[in-house]
Every structure is written in structure tokens, then in C-alpha cells.
Amino acid sequence: MPHPAKTVSKAADPSVQTVDTSYLESLMGYNARRASLAIISEFLAQMSVYGLRPVDFSVLSLITHNPGITSRQLCVALGLLPPNLVGLVNSLQGRELILRRPHPHDGRAMGLHLSAKGKKMMRDAEQTAAELERNATSALNPTENRQLMSLLKKIYQKPSGKGATA
Amino acid sequence: MPHPAKTVSKAADPSVQTVDTSYLESLMGYNARRASLAIISEFLAQMSVYGLRPVDFSVLSLITHNPGITSRQLCVALGLLPPNLVGLVNSLQGRELILRRPHPHDGRAMGLHLSAKGKKMMRDAEQTAAELERNATSALNPTENRQLMSLLKKIYQKPSGKGATA
DNA sequence: TATTGTTATACTCTATAACTATA
């Protein structure tokens, strides 16, 4: 990995004037993490009005587009551990955004559904998410946007690619 | 944001057969996080032989390329909070990978430097990091690799782009 | 016997307040 000097330093002087981060910036992992955090910080700011963290939004979105989904399925799809989903689902139920119904074919499981209140909120929240994404990617033209989306999928859609964690 | 149906479901049946994640996959934030996690998991696996977490590697890399850097400068460059860096630096010093020298111009600060042992280890670690990155991005050809790197930088190198967090 | 959902709990990561010594 090359790392062309990006900053001017006084060479032999041990006291650093300007920090040279060019090596780290030559690593894909570093850039991917920075970009991911930049979008997430935008998300945190814009979605706070709904009281939704990224993981809450992900769960509610999957319920929205998969009515009747079980906790187990949510865990697999989002890379969550079952014990950590319990409190989250309880919280969303306490806020009357979702409700649990008996699963039609499995007495152990509960199907998760959006309430009317939850549906209304998610219509707004998904629209806000779309606006937020346009803002976070405003430095990209439409072609670059499609390219980036495609390249990111190539990175994680591989045999070694495990589940997400959020 | 469009989200073309990617999975076949039995429509009105509330019990979900296959989870439809196409909406989430239409969001740049979701894809960026998944890609970032895929590379980090590769990093965790390959760098465990050195006993280095991503944040340890980042700190050691900045010291490598900025001998004499201070804790404060590390915090700013990596988005760490000072109290959380103390234990990390103490640990690296305890492992005899780095050493603290008095700062030449500021009696409050200490300049951080790699020990001979630290230099040897980082030569190996940075080579491993390069191999690991090639593996993590093996689905991309050289042109795509450059494109992705460039597009990621465009995302986080904006006025609103805050510091990293690790 | 295996799986869904749950409780309890521990470990890591991140954040805030307050202190010291130097500038």
C-alpha cells in the first residue's frame, strides 16, 4: 500500500506539527468506516425527532415490509442476538408502534406487525431517511451514487460475508 | 427510494417465508455499514495474531508515520476521547511497543514513539493489513478499487463530515 | 432432541465530570 506524503512536516523534528494520516487513508477499511460513520451521524441527527436509532429503524422497516416477521427472523436478517432484541421489541410495543400476534403455524413464535400509529410514523420516517440519504450523498452525481451502491454490495456480498450487526 | 421486491412472498399470508430486505438494501447507509463491517471482521481475524484491535492498529500506525505525536493529536485524528485513550496507550507501553518521551516544546505533553520491538511488529502488521485489504476487496478489479476509494472519500470529506470514531 | 423467546449477567465501547500540572 503506497502512502504518498500528504502533509509537510519538519522531517527529523520529533515534535509533530501536522498529523499525517495518508497511510490510514490508503486503507479501504478506514475509508469505509469513516464514510459509514458520516452517514450514520446524519441519520442520528435527522431521525432523533422520531426517537429512532438505526437499529430501531431497521427493525421497523423489516416489519413494515415483512408483516408477521418473527423475532428470530429479525435477528438473522440484522445480525442481532436474541437476548438483545427482547428489550428493543418490548420498547417498540410499549410505544404502541408494533403489536404481537400469535404465529399462525408455530405456537412458540409471535408475528410482529405495525400498529396504525406505527404505519403512520414509518411513512414519515422512510421519507426522512430518503431525504437524509440524498443529503449525505450530495457530493455524488447519480452515476457515482449507483456506482458506490454497487461496489459496496460487492464488498459484503461474498462467501465470507457474514451477517450485519445493526 | 425505490425498493423492488427481491423475494417472493405469499402476499396476504402474515407468516413470513423469506425475509425481504430489499428496502434496507436500497439505503446507502445500510450498504456502507455492511461493507465496513465485512472488512472489519476480516481485520479482526487477521490481526488477532498481533493482539491488535482496529483502534490499536490505527494508533500505532499514526505513531509510526508521525513519531513524537501527542495523545491529544491522536484523539483529534481518530475521533477518540482523551479518557479512553489513556488505558490504550498504557497498554501499548506495557507491551513495550511504544515509549513516551518528554515533548521538546511543551512540558505538559509527552511525545509518543515506537520502540524497536514496536517498529518490527508494525512492519509485519502493515504488510498483513495490505494482504487483508486485498482479500477483502478481491471482488473488485483495480479500477473498481480506485473508484470505491475515491467515492468513499467524497462521502466523508465534506463540511458536515466530523471526525472518525476509531 | 431442537427451536423460540426470555432472564440474568458480563464484557466492551463510548461519554461526562472533575482533578493536576503546565502554558
Added chain:
DNA sequence: TATAGTTATAGAGTATAACAATA
């Protein structure tokens, strides 16, 4: 007065073990 480094501590996020109910 402001800054570098530190301590103590609180809060999230993430992890494992073990259990009851159902398959």
C-alpha cells in the same frame, strides 16, 4: 484562563449461559 493528561464513573452496545414453552 486555557490546555494536556489523568482518574473515576456512567451509559450504551454486544456477548454467553441457562431456562420455560413448544415443535
